Amino acid sequence: MKVDLFDFELPPERIALRPVRPRDAARMLVVRPDSAGGGAFEDRGVRDLPDLLKKGDVLVFNDTRVIPAQLEGRRGEAKIGVTLHKRVDLRRWQAFIRNAKRVKEGNILTFGGGVTAVAEARHDDGSWTLSFPGTEPVELLLERAGTMPLPPYIAGKRSTDAQDREDYQTMFAARDGAVAAPTASLHFTPELVAALDEAGIGREILTLHVGAGTFLPVKAEDTADHRMHSEWGRIEPEVAERLNGARAAGGRLIAVGTTSLRLLESAVAPDGSIAGWEGDTDIFITPGYQFRAVDGLMTNFHLPKSTLFMLVSALMGRERMQAAYAHAIDSGYRFYSYGDSSLLLP
Template identity: 45%
Template sequence: MKTSDFNYELPQELIAQTPIARRDASRLMVVDRETGKWEHRHFYDILEELNPGDCLILNDSRVLPARLLGQRLPGGGACEVLLLIDRGERVWECLVRPGRKMKPGAKLSFGDGELTAEVIGEVEGGNRLVRFDYEGIFLEVLDRLGKMPLPPYIKEELQDRERYQTVYSRNLGSAAAPTAGLHFTKELLQKIADKGVGIGYVTLHVGLGTFRPVKEDTIEDHEMHSEYCVIPRETADLINRTKAGGGRCICVGTTSCRTLESWAAEDGHMEPKAGWTSIYIYPGYRFKVMDGLITNFHLPESTLIMLVSAFAGREKVLAAYEEAVRKRYRFFSFGDAMFLR
């Protein structure tokens, strides 16, 4: 298939720049995968779409304040470092700016010298290996000095950085939020549990490859980025019980979907697992465990819209996106949601 098959026209003003005041008051488009028909709801109505005996799988990864603004030493200009992957021994794989002046040997300072660093290597694709030097606990230093790594299409400054975290986030490690989960409140999750819906958690640390459009003309030629994920025993058991009882396994976000589909057996059976996944889901893929998907509206020509199209059909998905544009839905990370049932 051609990458251009997953393009659509999106007015710039529909790209949400800030979160709305109430998380679960965002709009929700409910799409029937069989008929392609849609309904316009609000996110709090998701309660009506879930049945006792279903299970809801959420990604509990927490976003690192991974964007560091500093200076090049000695007496150099400004620099920006975005932490991507912890390589151990105080070394992180990072995106850096300006790249041409951040070659191995470059020295950096952040927070008036509270945190210093040296570029020690370059990896395939242009990312840098950066070794940090600091006193105390790195995550505490990062919490003081770092900023939230918002996607490049968001130009507004985030006033409350907890709004780029899900209310159930707990495992630090993502370079971007699993944004489908941003719509949930603790109260809504409690109502869902009270209805008899099982709630399980996986962890997938989201990488920036999430936001990159596919550059190859043919989608099969795209090389998928890798991300670290974990399926705990209790979540695997919940999914197996749900399936055995005839319930649906509903994933919140493409990250939860990719985690489960990476490790599910052909018959949908789940075992606990931890490891790196580079699963690439596009039309033609046969889903092994996911029965429903809650997701946001994704960038044109991205691997995310390809995954959604694999689940619900490209034509139906693009028709739903056209309807969302007509109805002035909000798009991308801080935007509205879709439930594919």
Template identity: 45%
Template sequence: MDRRDFTYELPEELIAQTPLANRSDSRLLTLDKVSGAIGHDVFRNIGSYLKKGDCLVLNDTKVLPARLLGIKPDTGAKIEVLLLRRLGEAEGLAGVCWEVMVRPGKKAKPGCRISFGDGRLQADVLKEAPGGNRYVRFRFEGIFEEILDELGQMPLPPYIHETLEDRDRYQTVYAREEGSAAAPTAGLHFTRELLESLQRQGVRLAYVTLHVGLGTFRPVKADRIEDHEMHSEYYCITPEAAAAIMEAKAAGGRIIAVGTTSCRTLESAAKEDGTIEAGSGWTNIFIYPGYRFKILEGLITNFHLPESTLIMLVSALAGREHVLAAYAEAVRERYRFFSFGDAMYIG
């Protein structure tokens, strides 16, 4: 398939720059994956589309304040560092080592040192990593996560140009497992009150973890999407989550993912017979039209970038023609797009 089959025209003013005052006030476009029928609603009414016994699978990853602004002490040159992936003994690197993105990369050659917060945190560039990234080892006194919380900024996507006043708004209300470079944005629409209401309705909640990487925002460059190389992300499914999912499925409930990251976690771990077990690992699953879903039956998601792996995933579930028609309708109706934008329910 050609990547240009997944493009659409989006006026720049429809890219949401800030979150709404109330998370669940976002608009909700509904799409029937079989008929292509489209509806319009408000997200706080999501329970109207769910049934008693359904299981919502949510990604409880927590976004790290992973954007660090530093300088090279020897030259004073400014360098921006974005944490991508924590490394360990498996890569032969001891200490607090990370794969990072650096800007400008030409100033961060192996052997150089970068200082943050007047030297409270320092990074030694060890070597180059794939994709123009770097492997670095951090030097500090104290607890790395506490220093990062103090010095780091939230790594907002490149299409958001406004300053985020409250960085908790780039976290889901159920975020708890630190490790993401980006938020699982479909979950941003939920409030604690809405989740409690769904549970009273008889909807099960199962929490899985997938640490979102920046590959989420990168468009497919290969002309043939089959030639695209996916980034890898770490996931974990606890015994409690696996049990909740399988109990719901056994009782006839639908398995509905909140976000493409939850979808990728489920489909990576599920067996061909639709069963799922507890476990963890790295996944680079690429879901595009022609993929046969093993366990997923519905999806709550945001509106995604043209020619991205995410719009391809959504098209695999609901059909490319249905999805592009829904996106065209969302543009006509002036929906808000991308991370802080409105939501779509596919069922």
């Protein structure tokens, strides 16, 4: 499909630069298919989630934790910027480098706090493999020298600060490795989780370490020519067993965020069953895709012509989502990572 089919105009003032407080005070647009009498959209709030779901439904969260993966430094006298993308092993990461034309294989990159890295190899997609010498865990090096890797549409408008260390982390964050937050989960609070428990709505956890590739623009003119960057994920076998059991009992599986959805759809069998799974996924979901693992999605509002807007268009239909986004823009919803939410129920 032509990438231009997924374009829309977004006024800059609709981009949220800070989250609402408390987190569960965000608005939420409920989108149902036209065939379900869904001509009108429901303007609700995240706190309405227990009333919008049914007893026996299960919300599936991603427990990845964002690391301070943004590094500013130098290669000699040249300023460079590094965004770590994906762990290779204990001491090496794949990364994107700003001003990479000043970097050659074997160069030493220096950052704050005495942290250095070696530019080992450049890849065809423009990324680099960086190796961090020494024995100190890379996570500690990043805590000393790195900052939170805010999305470019926020970082281009204001500086990262100490508040982002808290704001850009979900309450479920437990496993280090992401360089972008699973932002749909940013809306959850202990109070909201307690209300969901009271309503009999289940909760399961998986892990997908979100990479910086999620922010890369689609440069191809046709979706068939776009290549996704891979991300590592894991679903524990006992989690898969409980998910299958919930569905067999009539419950719906609602992915909280596109990261959870993509991992579930990577692990699902043709018959719709989910198995324990671990590995890299580069699944690219566009209209025409047949969903087997999920029955709904809670997600923030995404960028024009992005792979994530293509994903929600695949779930609900492109024209339906174009109409939903037009409604959200006209109604003052806040967009992107720190913005409001939507609940898509096909």
